[in-house]
Amino acid sequence: MKCTRRSFLKLAGAGVLTLTLGQLGINIDDAMAYAGKLKIEGAKEVVTICPFCSVCCQVIAYVRDGKLVSTEGDPDHPVNEGALCAKGAALFTMYTSDHRLTKPLYRAPHSDKWEEKDWDWTLNQIARRVKDARDKDMILKNEAGQTVNRLESIFMMGTSHASNEECAVIHQAMRSLGVVHMDHQARV
Numbered sequence: 001m002k003c004t005r006r007s008f009l010k011l012a013g014a015g016v017l018t019l020t021l022g023q024l025g026i027n028i029d030d031a032m033a034y035a036g037k038l039k040i041e042g043a044k045e046v047v048t049i050c051p052f053c054s055v056c057c058q059v060i061a062y063v064r065d066g067k068l069v070s071t072e073g074d075p076d077h078p079v080n081e082g083a084l085c086a087k088g089a090a091l092f093t094m095y096t097s098d099h100r101l102t103k104p105l106y107r108a109p110h111s112d113k114w115e116e117k118d119w120d121w122t123l124n125q126i127a128r129r130v131k132d133a134r135d136k137d138m139i140l141k142n143e144a145g146q147t148v149n150r151l152e153s154i155f156m157m158g159t160s161h162a163s164n165e166e167c168a169v170i171h172q173a174m175r176s177l178g179v180v181h182m183d184h185q186a187r188v
């Protein structure tokens with residue numbers, strides 16, 4: 001039987017539990033029955049990577065009935081050996097958190113309130129404002145007469161919950177507009 005680091009840890013954990021409680025004279029049958037009903041019972045293990053930075057820690061995603069039920073670091077992966085940083089450890093909440101925005105929020109100039117907007121309104125606003133900014137502020141050449149095609153009046157701020165791939169697409173989109181000022185919270 002192939003014994004991976006992950007299966008070894010499972011076996012070792014079960015062995016220690018059995019030995020310790022058994023030695024104390026405690027019947028662990030009920031505990032073992034309960035353990036069988038844990039949240040990952042019957043779930044399919046899907047190996048994936050944490051999307052948050054280029055370290056690319058490996059993650060086991062547990063999926064049951066087409067739904068993600070848990071995530072954890074993969075102890076068999078040489079990069080992270082089962083460990084995840086705070087962002088990777090919170091990966092599951094990216095999918096389940098009640099705080100996750102599902103609609104665009106807009107705060108009008110000088111307002112102290114956020115308003116929910118639909119995507120048509122939001123995308124039209126973005127397109128209108130980007131076009132106006134480019135028409136007004138696009139710098140085609142620098143003082144030396146060199147072509148720069150630079151737009152300095154738009155700043156792009158990314159989110160830590162954008163994946164590597166989303167960041168790559170956002171970066172390319174911003175560069176194509178001439179935007180040079182951008183940042184992204186992708187720090188470990």
Ligand code: SF4
Pocket residue numbers: 050051052053054055056057080083084085086087088089188
């Ligand atoms: S964000 Fe953390 S868990 Fe995710 S790949 Fe980077 S170091 Fe690993």
